[in-house]
Structures are given as C-alpha cells and as structure tokens.
C-alpha cells in the first residue's frame with residue numbers, strides 16, 4: 001500500500017477545499033488535497049457556474065423577445081443542446097484552471113475518496129489503483145453539501161429531477177413543476193420559463209424565497225407572473241404519480257387540491273451538509289450531526305482538525321466557503337485570523353435579481369439598532385431606463401446614531417454587481433454621508449446607491465424631498 005506523508009490534508013476540492021489548497025501553497029505549507037470527483041465541487045461543476053450559463057442564455061432570449069421598443073424584431077429560439085456544449089466548455093475551462101492553480105502553488109492533488117482512519121491518517125480509494133494512506137499533522141474537512149430529499153420526492157434523474165439534472169437537459173420540457181421556491185428552484189424554473197416551458201412553482205411557506213423581505217419578493221413575483229410562471233405559496237406537493245413520459249403532481253393549495261400533469265418535476269427543497277463516508281467517527285466527530293461545528297478560526301472541537309464551507313452549515317454559499325477556507329489555511333500558518341464577517345452577501349440570480357447584505361430593518365430592530373432608511377427607485381436612474389430594466393429599487397439602511405451603513409437590499413437589474421459596493425460599505429463601516437458624497441460614474445446603475453445613501457439625509461438630487 002502506497003503511503004504519503006504531508007503536513008496538511010484537505011478533503012474535498014470545492015470552493016472551500018481548492019481555495020484552502022491554493023492558499024496553503026501560497027503560504028509555503030506542504031499540503032495534499034483529495035477530491036473524489038472533479039475539482040471545483042458543486043459550484044463549478046453542477047451549481048453556481050453552470051446555472052449562470054443557462055440563466056445568461058435565458059436572459060438573452062427574453063431581451064430579444066421584449067426588444068420591440070429598441071426596434072428589435074423577429075423570432076428567436078434557443079438550441080438547448082448547443083447551450084449545453086457551451087456550458088460544458090465553461091465548466092471545463094474553470095475546473096482545468098483550478099487544477100493548474102493548485103499545482104502551480106505547489107499543493108499535490110490526489111483523485112479519490114478520503115476516509116479518516118485516525119486523527120493523523122486517512123485512507124484514499126484511488127480509482128483503478130491500490131488504496132493510498134496519507135499521514136498528516138492537520139486537516140481541513142471541506143466535503144460540502146448534497147441535496148435534501150424527502151421519501152416520495154426522491155429524484156430518479158428522468159421524470160423527477162434535481163438541480164444537477166436540470167442543468168443538463170438537452171431537450172426542452174413542455175411543462176415542469178418546481179417543488180420548492182427557494183433560490184435554486186426559482187433560478188432554474190425561471191430559466192426554463194424564459195425559453196418556453198410552462199412552469200409551476202409549489203412552495204410550502206407563505207412566500208417564495210422564504211426569509212427574504214416581502215417588498216423585494218413582490219417585484220420578482222410580478223416579473224415571474226408576467227412571464228407566465230404559476231406561483232403557489234402555502235402549498236404542498238402531496239403525491240407524484242409517474243406515468244410513461246409524464247408525472248401527475250397532486251398538490252394542496254390554499255384553495256384546495258390541484259392536479260397537474262407535467263413532463264418534469266424539479267425538486268429543489270434544500271441542501272444539507274455532507275458528513276457521511278468520511279470516517280468522522282474515527283476522529284471524535286459525530287457524522288449524524290447536522291453540520292460540523294467550528295470556532296472563529298475554523299477549527300473543530302478536535303485540535304488541528306478544521307472544517308470550511310457548506311459542511312459547516314448555513315448559509316450554503318460558495319463565497320462564504322472560500323472565505324472560511326482562507327481563514328483555516330492562514331490560521332494553520334500561524335497567522336492571527338478570525339472568520340467574523342459583517343457582510344455575507346446573498347444573491348438570487350433571477351430576473352430581476354435580488355441581492356442583500358448586512359441587516360434588514362427587522363433584524364436591526366431585533367438588535368436594538370435604530371436605522372434610517374434610504375430607498376431609491378431604479379425608474380429614476382438614466383442607465384436603468386436606457387437598458388430597459390427600470391423596475392426595482394435599492395435600499396440603504398444606516399444606524400441613526402452613527403450614520404454607519406448596516407444593511408443594503410436591492411431588487412433589480414445587475415443587483416448582483418451593485419451589491420459589491422454595499423459589501424465594502426457594510427464591512428468597512430462607511431457612513432451614508434460618506435457614500436452619498438462619493439462621485440459615481442454617470443450613467444451607471446451605481447448612481448442609485450449614491451442616491452439611496454443621500455435619501456437617508458433627505459438630500460437625494462433626483463428624488464422629491466420629504467417635507
């Protein structure tokens with residue numbers, strides 16, 4: 001049996017694991033990363049990146065279809081098989097790039113499934129090869145997350161599919177029921193609706209995007225309904241009956257039981273940290289717990305064993321995974337670092353997009369922070385009008401005592417880009433007065449941020465003042 005000895009072992013090559021591997025290399029620390037599938041994890045292979053390829057294509061189709069006012073005429077259609085080829089090429093480019101970066105930084109990448117044998121040893125099942133053992137001093141567990149499933153909503157990959165399969169369809173289903181109106185279900189559901197599929201969303205909670213402020217969601221709902229999507233909230237799927245090429249879905253709504261026969265059912269009811277098959281029990285961690293608990297240095301209760309990314313629980317986001325991994329790697333190197341962000345952005349890449357960071361008004365109130373609110377509509381922004389994407393708004397919240405910006409919510413075109421300025425503001429404690437006086441390029445959507453900050457002091461230039 002082959003044996004490798006290393007200082008640091010990283011298990012899992014997603015946005016947490018591969019960033020840890022690169023950062024350890026940059027810090028000149030001898031490290032090995034083990035990945036059982038393809039480096040890049042869920043994000044690059046079956047998550048963030050492929051979903052955004054589809055969404056980009058769907059938006060281009062919608063823009064052309066709604067292009068009359070720009071003088072754009074004619075029919076447009078989408079070749080799903082061709083789009084899949086492009087998606088694969090983007091994924092390949094990025095995953096190959098990550099593999100090269102790991103190597104270029106001096107970290108060894110091993111393909112296989114790692115399982116702890118003890119506090120200092122893992123066994124790795126290497127494909128088509130003998131088992132390898134790795135002896136290490138410290139380890140970072142980055143095994144990510146997997147889709148949640150409930151008995152009768154189990155996916156079969158054909159008629160009842162999960163997000164992974166929904167990212168790879170080469171023929172357009174005529175109809176689809178999306179079970180779960182969270183970020184992933186809405187992003188993928190809206191993509192399919194944008195290219196001609198009849199989409200029905202069934203969400204158990206009383207709103208889509210549960211936990212997101214209602215006024216943001218309202219703008220999104222309007223757009224989805226305009227596209228023909230059917231949204232059922234406070235509704236539960238009760239039964240799936242599989243026919244030869246279709247599924248009959250029975251779901252209970254506020255008005256009673258509804259029955260719909262569709263070509264695909266997409267189940268997106270959430271994801272859960274992946275703690276199984278890693279041998280956690282052999283190092284004193286509980287594989288049946290919901291997630292791996294860590295301190296602010298990303299170290300678990302077992303000294304020298306760190307964890308980062310989705311495996312550490314909510315929110316399950318790629319940028320959070322990478323930020324945590326970087327803290328783990330730097331802490332291992334001896335630096336005094338902590339994972340204590342004020343600003344963890346959350347983005348829903350629908351049309352319009354929703355992006356939030358920091359506190360909501362309710363959260364501020366719960367913390368006893370009195371806030372002043374500056375809301376600015378994109379309809380008053382030149383760049384939004386010229387792009388034909390003038391629905392939605394941006395809202396800045398500032399501590400009414402200190403004027404420090406504590407939270408930002410955006411619904412509208414390019415909200416995912418506009419949130420970056422808000423992240424800096426919240427994380428660095430910039431005041432509304434400071435942001436409102438910073439020159440923003442014209443004409444840009446960013447001017448809405450400047451104006452929203454000025455609204456807090458009733459000094460917006462392009463909004464009627466409060467009297």
Ligand SMILES: Cc1cc2nc3c(=O)[nH]c(=O)nc-3n(C[C@H](O)[C@H](O)[C@H](O)COP(=O)(O)OP(=O)(O)OC[C@H]3O[C@@H](n4cnc5c(N)ncnc54)[C@H](O)[C@@H]3O)c2cc1C
Pocket residue numbers: 011012013014015016017034035036037038039040041042043044046047048049051112113114115142143144145163164184274277278308309310311316317318319320321349
């Ligand atoms: C459809 C979809 C869209 C998404 N869109 C976004 C988005 O737009 N923005 C965003 O921030 N997040 C998004 N996410 C979430 C994002 O993908 C995850 O938060 C992110 O991938 C977490 O990174 P991670 O490294 O913690 O875990 P993962 O990406 O899950 O990676 C874990 C890796 O560990 C490997 N592994 C597991 N066990 C072992 C073992 N025993 N040995 C070796 N390897 C092992 C797995 O094969 C996997 O590659 C999306 C998710 C989905 C499903």
